[in-house]
Amino acid sequence: MNYKTYKPHPNLDALVKCHWILEVPHNTEATKQRIVPDGCIEMCFILGDDVKRYTSETEYIIQPRSMVFGQITKPYYIQPTGYVNTFAVRFYPYGFANFISRPISELADKETPLISLFNESSAIELERAIIEAASTQSRIEIIENFLLSKFTDPSVIDNIVQSTIKTLNSTKGNSPINSILKHDLSKRRSLERKFSKQVGISPKQLGKIIRLQAALKSILNNTEEKLTQVAYENKYYDQAHFIKDFKEFTGTNPKEYLNDEQMILSSLIYSKD
Structure with a gap:
């Protein structure tokens, strides 16, 4: 299991806590994993095989390839279907609200596809670019350019x-x-x-x-x-x-x-x- 974090660009470090990657080799007997609240909001890109999120003891959904998971107020369960390869941005609690106009409370305890939060064509292009990027550093540059293009006024941080x-x-x-x-x-x-x-x-x-x-x-x-x-x-x-x-x-x-x-x-x- 390979988990690493990376510091954000100085122009984003007031809003972004870190970028991170997670890689886990394929394991046919992978158990459900319980994710608990940490106060942050995550923008995630699934680069490997599908990941299930359980909505009940036996029912689940397949998580979108690109999504934002809002504030977590209770534990939830995920389970990989194969090879895990995830690239993500972890925002400070107040950070992600500065990039969208939608009420941030609507994102709590669920994943929201990027196409629901940003212009559909730009969200699709962002997902494609992240997936096709040759390295983690390239992905960081791509996502930071995207975020900087959406954020223009640092004074909005209350x-x-x-x-x-x-x-x-x-x-x-x-x-x-x-x-x-x-x-x-x-x-x-x-x-x-x-x-x-x-x-x-x-x-x-x-x-x-x-x-x-x-x-x-x-x-x-x-x-x-x-x-x-x-x-x-x-x-x-x-x-x-x-x-x-x-x-x-x-x-x-x-x-x-x-x-x-x-x-x-x-x-x-x-x-x-």
Whole structure:
């Protein structure tokens, strides 16, 4: 399994967290993989064989070859049908909203084909160019030129949204929103509206996801650490609260997480992110 990330162009680094690739050799017995929320939005291009996303225990759809997956608020399951080869762009929580006019909240918990978000002919041409590109670097240049052509005004990044997310990230999701806004209720309502427009989920929900990601990294990087210590370090009220949030976003409990074959892909990504 080969997973690598690449830094974006300086003109995009306020919006794009990274570009990434994932390659996995064909495995006829590939298990379903559980993908859990990370607070980011992904633009993905499937270059290998088809990938299934399960909509129920037994039913699935085939993911589009080029798509945007919006904010994830619950775990979902994918399963490759053969060779995995994916190229993608990971946007900061507020990043992708600056490239489309459609409400970002409409993209949550599902994949949206690029032809539904951009001019159909340009989306088709972009997909063709990415698929036919000879290298990852070429794909990065192609997608960055496309994004730069769609983004013309850096001032549209709302400062209060950006600063709130920066604070949440720096405190690993542990700053109460009212504290960030100095208990100004009028600012809270305004922030909620702006988050809905630019991020697609509420600031409180994003804070919960960021805190969960910090806990996941603690578990992955120190497998001997006790769960009570992980809960304490990440400012959960108690272990029961930690387990409740963990199951909400991952669908499993912390003890089972490390030995769950369905978490292999997520564990690889989150341990290196």
